[in-house]
Amino acid sequence: xxxxxxxxxxxxxxxxxxxxxxxxxxxxxxxxxxxxxxxxxxxxxxxxxxxxxxxxxxxxxxxxxxxxxxxxxxxxxxxxxxxxxxxxxxxxxxxxxxxxxxxxxxxxxxxxxxxxxxxxxxxxxxxxxxxxxxxxxxxxxxxxxxxxxxxxxxxxxxxxxxxxxxxxxxxxxxxxxxxxxxxxxxxxxxxxxxxxxxxxxxxxxxxxxxxxxxxxxxxxxxxxxxxxxxxxxxxxxxxxxxxxxxxxxxxxxxxxxxxxxxxxxxxxxxxxxxxxxxxxxxxxxxxxxxxxxxxxxxxxxxxxxxxxxxxxxxx
Ligand SMILES: [Zn+2]
Numbered sequence: 580x581x582x583x584x585x586x587x588x589x590x591x592x593x594x595x596x597x598x599x600x601x602x603x604x605x606x607x608x609x610x611x612x613x614x615x616x617x618x619x620x621x622x623x624x625x626x627x628x629x630x631x632x633x634x635x636x637x638x639x640x641x642x643x644x645x646x647x648x649x650x651x652x653x654x655x656x657x658x659x660x661x662x663x664x665x666x667x668x669x670x671x672x673x674x675x676x677x678x679x680x681x682x683x684x685x686x687x688x689x690x691x692x693x694x695x696x697x698x699x700x701x702x703x704x705x706x707x708x709x710x711x712x713x714x715x716x717x718x719x720x721x722x723x724x725x726x727x728x729x730x731x732x733x734x735x736x737x738x739x740x741x742x743x744x745x746x747x748x749x750x751x752x753x754x755x756x757x758x759x760x761x762x763x764x765x766x767x768x769x770x771x772x773x774x775x776x777x778x779x780x781x782x783x784x785x786x787x788x789x790x791x792x793x794x795x796x797x798x799x800x801x802x803x804x805x806x807x808x809x810x811x812x813x814x815x816x817x818x819x820x821x822x823x824x825x826x827x828x829x830x831x832x833x834x835x836x837x838x839x840x841x842x843x844x845x846x847x848x849x850x851x852x853x854x855x856x857x858x859x860x861x862x863x864x865x866x867x868x869x870x871x872x873x874x875x876x877x878x879x880x881x882x883x884x885x886x887x888x889x890x891x892x893x894x
Contacts (some may be wrong), residue, residue, distance in 0.1 A: 588765065635883060650813050700874050701743040703763045705773035705828060706730035710753025715778035717844040721855045722776040727751065728856070729841065732863035733870070740871060756827040766834045770802065770873060771827050771836035772866070776853060777843045786846040787817030788862075791838040793829040803837045804878060806869030813861050816842070835877060 706726040708714035714722030727748070734744045745766055747759045763771045779785040790807050792799035803821035810818050821837075829836040842849040842863055852858040 586800040590777065634650055651868060654714060659725060659763060688875045699743050700769040700878075701742055701745060701767055702737055702874070703745045703747060703768050703834070704730045704733050704737075705747040705759050705763075705771065706749075707773055707775035709747075709748050711751055712736065715844050717778075717847075717850045719849055722844065723751065725776050725841070725853050725859065726774045729859050729863050729866070732860055733867050734773075736863065737870065740867075742874070749809045757831075759828050762830045763828075763836070764831075768832075768834035769877060770870065771828070771832050771834045772806075772870060773826075773836070774866070775836040775838060775840050777840040778845045779843055780845065783845050783847060786843050786849045787819040788842055789819035789840050791824045791826060791829060791840070792824050793832075793836065794823050796829070796835070798877070799835045799837055801876060802835050802873040805836060805873045806839065806866060807874060809869030810862075810865045812859075812865060815848075835850075835873075 626669060655740050687784070704721070706729070708723035708726060710722065710723075716722060716724070727750075732747065734746055734749075737744045745762060745768070747762050748754050777789075788807075788810055790803040790804040800821065800823070807818060810816065824838075826838050829838050842853050844850045844853065853862075
């Protein structure tokens with residue numbers, strides 16, 4: 580390029596840079612204006628909301644203050660918000676702007692009301708086997724697939740009843756028995772239900788559903804019987820009742836725990852049924868009913884225990 584061209588180009592580049600700088604400055608300035616406007620309307624909104632209807636706390640505080648700055652509004656929000664309410668009350672008390680004890684009293688009342696609200700029960704559903712542990716099988720029908728399908732159906736129905744459900748697995752993955760039990764023990768579990776399929780080499784005639792609980796575990800025994808009694812609407816399904824047997828996931832579980840053997844893959848009819856989605860759905864439905872009834876029983880038992888604990892002792 581010629582020297583003249585070079586100079587022209589340099590000047591052009593220089594102008595371009597300047598324009599970019601101006602454009603940036605203008606955008607920053609406009610951004611600041613927008614933020615200021617938003618903050619202004621935000622303050623008006625917060626003021627109207629709390630002044631209008633909300634609380635004794637904000638009213639008394641605003642009244643005491645006359646005007647509000649951003650930080651004080653934050654304190655009001657802290658008091659109204661659930662999480663940092665105590666901190667908010669303390670801040671107010673320290674500031675001496677309002678009666679700290681009074682505020683704390685009100686916050687305390689709110690917290691008590693919340694803790695009195697009933698916590699939804701937590702049920703751990705354990706789909707037996709998974710990954711390279713297929714469990715038992717007959718031809719292409721594998722236990723791990725049936726258990727996962729039924730477990731997911733139970734999960735869906737329990738969640739529709741607002742029960743908090745934890746699945747030990749919701750994919751086809753391997754999970755050691757210890758890990759399954761750990762999941763139950765590390766959560767505040769109210770009931771643990773493991774689902775499996777049976778197999779009996781001695782005879783393909785043997786069929787039916789049964790439920791296991793750990794030895795000397797009275798509360799789990801009650802659960803097992805409640806669940807077995809709920810299995811009544813599936814035609815041809817033999818109810819083999821509840822039985823005592825120490826399986827790892829029931830024995831080392833802190834929560835009431837049962838293991839359901841939903842049927843025998845060694846029985847051709849039952850095997851075909853268990854692989855069928857509609858049949859899985861009906862088993863899942865009956866098990867869900869049993870689980871819900873068991874939760875009621877467990878809640879009643881807990882109620883009885885707490886009543887006993889609060890009775891005056893010694894006559
Ligand atoms: Zn199994």
